[in-house]
Amino acid sequence: MSSGEITLTAGDAEVTVQPANGCRLGSLRLGDTELLRQGDRYGCFPMVPWCGRIRDGRFRDGAVVHQMPLNAAPHAIHGTARDGKWRTGRVDESSAVFTYDLTDPWPYPGRVSQVVELAEDALTLTMSVETYESTFPAQAGWHPWFNRSLGGDDVRLDFAAAWQEERGSDHLPTGRRIAPRPGPWDDCFGMPEGVDVTLTWPGQLxxxxxSREQWVVVYDEQKEAVCVEPQTGPPDGLNSTPRFVTPLEPLETTTTWSWRRL
Structure with missing residues (x-):
């Protein structure tokens, strides 16, 4: 099928997916209300095969050290798939499947799939990373840019984390877990019972x-948008808390965004 923009609908909810732009969601509209910041680098993109920053762009797999491009110097950030062209598979009115083959500069062959499923009151995103050859460490997650304002008061973020990953001056976790601190944030939080974050636009939505995952990065240092990023491990997790994709065990993760009007 074509790699052109795909629009899914359910009731008055509409989501647009851009396979040729890293399979990002370019838009999520509820009626006339756009929830995502617009622009080629915004919307909501999948972070895979890693999430957030890798320190100095290097990660170790056994005795081998791999170097990723420093696209957020001095670090590598947010994986490679957001810069790739994905293929469009099955599409119907409210759901679609997309795939991406991992390739250079990622050193291991593998395939990523993303399933987008829209309902009138929810959006579910499911991602999997598979390998048919080598076992390798990987992470997966999502980086949505939610509009700070929908035309009224600014959004309010509510969540109860068990811990915060202490952030060093290089924006990477130090390895210490601390009590959650007040924002503004560009920080990773631990939620061992699963990610659960509520965004409230007062009087609107x-x-x-x-997500069943236990890590979420919250970023609210920008005037235009806030980010709530469920992911399978913390930043630099390929080094600190690697999860391995094997021919028998893919890495699978899901997030669901549900909404109600106020």
Whole structure:
């Protein structure tokens, strides 16, 4: 099928997917209300095969050290798939499947799939990373840019984290877990019972981000948008808390965003 923009609908909800632009969601509209910041680098993109920053762009797999491009010097950030062209598979009115073959500069062959499923009151994103050959460490997650304002008061973020990954001056976790601190944030939080973050635009909309994963990065240092990023490990997790993709065990993760009007 074509790699052109795909639009899914359910009731008055509409989501647009851009396979040729890293399979990012370019738009999520509820009626006339756009929830995502617009622009080629915004919307919501999949972070894979790693999430956030890798320190100095290097990660170790056994005795081998791999170097990734320093696209956020001095670090590598957010994986490679967001810069790739994905293929469009099955599409119907409210759901679609997309795939991407991992390639250079990622050193291991593998395939990523993303399933987008829209309902009238929710959006579910599912990602999997598979390998048919080598076992390798990987991470997966999502980086949505939610509009700070929908035309009224600024959004309010509500969540109860068990811990915060202490952030060093290089924006990477130090390895210490600390009590959650007040924002503004560009920080990773631990939620061992699963990610559960509520965004409330007063008098307009409430949106809940959930995932079975236990890590979420919250970023609210920008005037235009806030980010709530469920992911399978913390930043630099390929080095600190690697999860391995094997021919028998893919890496699979899901997030669901549900909403209600206020």
């Amino acid at each position: 409430e949106l809940n981000v959930k």
